Amino acid sequence: MNKENIAGIKSRFFEDISNSQTEKSLYDVKVKYVGRNGELTKILKNLKNLPPEERKEIGPLANRARHEIEKAYEERKKELGERIDWEKEKIDVTLPGKKEEIGSLHPATLVYREIEKIFPLMGFEIVEGPELETDWYNFTSLNFPFDHPARDMQDTFWIKSDKKKLVLRTHTSPVQVRYMEKRKPPFRIIVPGRVFRNEATDAAHEHTLHQFEALVVGENINVGHFKYIAKLFFSAFFGKKVDIRLRPSFFPFTEPSFEFDISCTVCAGKGCPSCKNGGWLEIGGAGMVNQNVFVSAGYPRNRYQGFAWGFGIERLAMMKYKIDDIRWFESGDLRFIKQF
Ligand SMILES: [Zn+2]
Incomplete structure (x- = not known):
């Protein structure tokens, strides 16, 4: 040592x-x-x-x-x-990248986006409203008689409440009165949104739907304005020239009321299996706003005219993307959703 x-x-x-x-x-x-x-x-x-x-x-x-x-x-x-x-x-720059799973938009969303792109170009404002409505806005203010079948338990989800009679809105039309209470004409609005019906489901019926409403009010609005706007919109939406046809109908909140069809987007009106050879496709309901609705909103009777129209988003998506059953929309089935 x-x-x-x-x-x-x-x-x-x-x-x-x-x-x-x-x-x-x-x-x-x-x-x-x-x-x-x-x-x-x-x-x-x-x-x-x-x-x-x-x-x-x-x-x-x-x-x-x-x-x-x-x-x-x-x-x-x-x-x-x-x-x-x-x-x-060490990194190998020649290795292929990791593929990320990217989701896709629901077809109803795609239709909404298309609509919300086209209408503002024609000067329309996009307006929304509550899904839980009072009986007043959903029915009474829109001129539904007290004994109208749509108020029946068969069609409407009524909500138990101590105060007012509440419903899951059966259409987007209550937003008409809500909007008019706050604004003076002239105006053009569209109202996209979810609506609810208490009914049995099949290939053409669902309890939860997406709807879309248009309302144009002014001092000199007539059916010709409706036909013109509808023609412009559907031609833009389907990417081809579309014609509009009106048939008489009845809705409490419009007078006169009509159903409207568009010329078949497959055969351009010549007749094919899609339009059952008739050359026309049913789209939705429309009409000139009933003066009683204006009065509900606080406007003087016979001062303004306007047209309103509504249709189902699912119906439009089914036509545009050739979907055969409305129940796919709320199914949450990825095999369906991933195709868009
Ligand atoms: Zn056809």
């Missing part, structure tokens, strides 16, 4: 740590020299057995060596930690 021993340990330690390329092997080197049974540790443990003269000389040397070794270990460890691991960092 002498000074040369300690100098030898130190020089071998420095050589070993400079050869260490990983933190693990570096740690093994530390253990080899200053671990519990390390070479230098053995010398330190043996100090007490040395004669006092030798102990005085070797002791400080050994302690200094341990100090230097620990300091050098820490420095090397830091150095290795800062080094870039090129094996781990």
Whole structure:
């Protein structure tokens, strides 16, 4: 046990740590020299057995060596930690990228977006209203007689409430009166939204539907304006020239009322299986706003005229995308939704 021993340990330690390329092997080197049974540790443990003269000389040397070794270990460890691991960092730029699963828009959403793109170009404002309505806005203000069958339990979801009679709105028309209470004509609005019917579902009927309403009010509005706007809209929507046909009908909130058809988008009116050879496709209902509705909104009777029309978003999507069953829309079935 002498000074040369300690100098030898130190020089071998420095050589070993400079050869260490990983933190693990570096740690093994530390253990080899200053671990519990390390070479230098053995010398330190043996100090007490040395004669006092030798102990005085070797002791400080050994302690200094341990100090230097620990300091050098820490420095090397830091150095290795800062080094870039090129094996781990390597990237292969020729590998194909990871494909992200991108969702698609629901067909009803696609139709809404199309509508909300076309109408503002014709000066229409987009307006929304509540899905939970009072009996007043959903029926009475729209000139529904108290004994109208639409108020019957068969068609309407009534909500239990202490105060007013509440319903899940059966159409988007309540927004007509809500809007007119706050605004003065002239105006043009569209009202997209969800509506609810208490009815059995089949390929053509659903309990939850998306509807779309248009209302134009002014002092000189007539049926010709309706036909013109409808023609412009459906031609833009289907991307081809479309004609409009009116048939007499009845709705409480319009007078006169009519159903309207568009020329078949498949055969352009010549007759094909899509239009059952008639050349026309049924689209929705429309009419001139009943003066009683204007009065409900606080307008003077016979001061303004306007037209209103509504139709189902699902019906439009079914025509545009050739969908055969309305129940697909609320099904949440990915096989259906992913096709759009
Ligand atoms: Zn046809």
